[in-house]
Amino acid sequence: MCAERQSISISGSGHLGGGEYVRVSISGSGRVDGDLVAEELRISGSGKVAGRTEAGQITISGSGRFGGAVRAEEMRVSGSAKVDGPVEAKELKSSGSFHADGDVAAEYFKNSGSFRVRGDVEADLFKASGGFDIEGLLSADKIEIQLGGRCAAREIGGETIRVERPGSLGSALLGGLAKMLTGGGMAELRATQIEADEVHLENTVSDVVRGKRVEIGPGCRIGTVEYTETLKVHEDAKVERPQKV
């Protein structure tokens, strides 16, 4: 059946039933009661979808809450988004605050704000310049982290991993912002295990680091480093057990 799909805009306060729409725009306070399928979802006020959300594009500049899984081609968060389930997107960009209770999978995941994920984060390319807390595994072909606050992941794995501490003016400013968002704290990365072919770390604390070519930069405290080709350790870093395997 192919009922005519419509566009809906809530600019005061209102709610609508779940269903298929072309565009849903919430600029006041709005609620979608069931599952939502839309080409575009825009929340600039405060919006909540009670069920699952499937959309081409999701833009949140206000506050968005999702009661179920979210699937989107593109999701942009500059306000705050909280998802009580997994998130799947081609492109996921957040400069605000982002929270997911399930796994997050994206081809490109870029975050300059703060985010927290209860499950795993999977991406082809992962870039973060704020602070984050990933309770599971962070896995991507390429991982680039500009430390802008407290960063933590249980495990990190991929092809190349590059972690840099704030140095330039730009990242210092971002760092300050992220500090405000994450409630202060050192700009450092904590993990139990980091594995990649190319590893470059700064300000990182981890039990184990494994890789082919490993560079342990300033401010790192690492238990064991297992490497197969090269290992460089900065003088301001501590590696307890370097092992060539």
Place this chain on the structure above:
Amino acid sequence: MDEERLISKKDVLEKMGISYGQLYRWKRKGLIPEAWFVRRSTFTGQETFFPQDKILERIARIKAMKDEHPLDDLAELITTRVNAQLSVALAKLKRIGWLDDELLRSCCTDGLPDEAVSVWQAFVLGVLSRVRRSARDEEIGLVQRTLEQEKRKGLLDRVSEDGVQLYLLRKRIASGGISAEVSVVALSDEGAIFDPDVEVIEVVDLATIVQRINLDLARGEEGHERESMEGEEE
């Protein structure tokens, strides 16, 4: 059953000549099941181990196929190949009455592989064989479409975890001298309640179907090992 032999991640990488990047990528693409990653504490810290035979065989297969197929298609291909090893299952399905020509014709329009069925196909066949004794043709189609629609959302996993019932319902609506009958298929937890005018035609406990398949596969394992070895020689 004796414990499976385990192999450490770094031994896997060395033995198969692959990189961390590849291993993590294949895991993300679903080519290596999460359940195979066994985390153990060692004196140097956390380490990941794998069931040796399974992981080596799987990686060899991925390496052999990855140049001809995009990575995203590989997961499906590999699972079908793995499931194709369960070729015994097809004969068994016939024997336990889940399969006959009529059912095959009505549900496998894109053709069933000669002797192999995937777990999913076996599952669908099992459900259809249960409903067919009371269902009409179009209702069989409806059941099948419902299952296929939920396949992507991990119906099989949900079935084994939570227990899901499939209901086939009919309701007659009469008004102003016109009457019509509507067929409805619903998936729900046990004990769904319907209005008094609804006639429940069939209830299928999907978990039972899955269990029967798993039992079947377990029994068929020996036979298929031999077959898959022969297949390797080509």
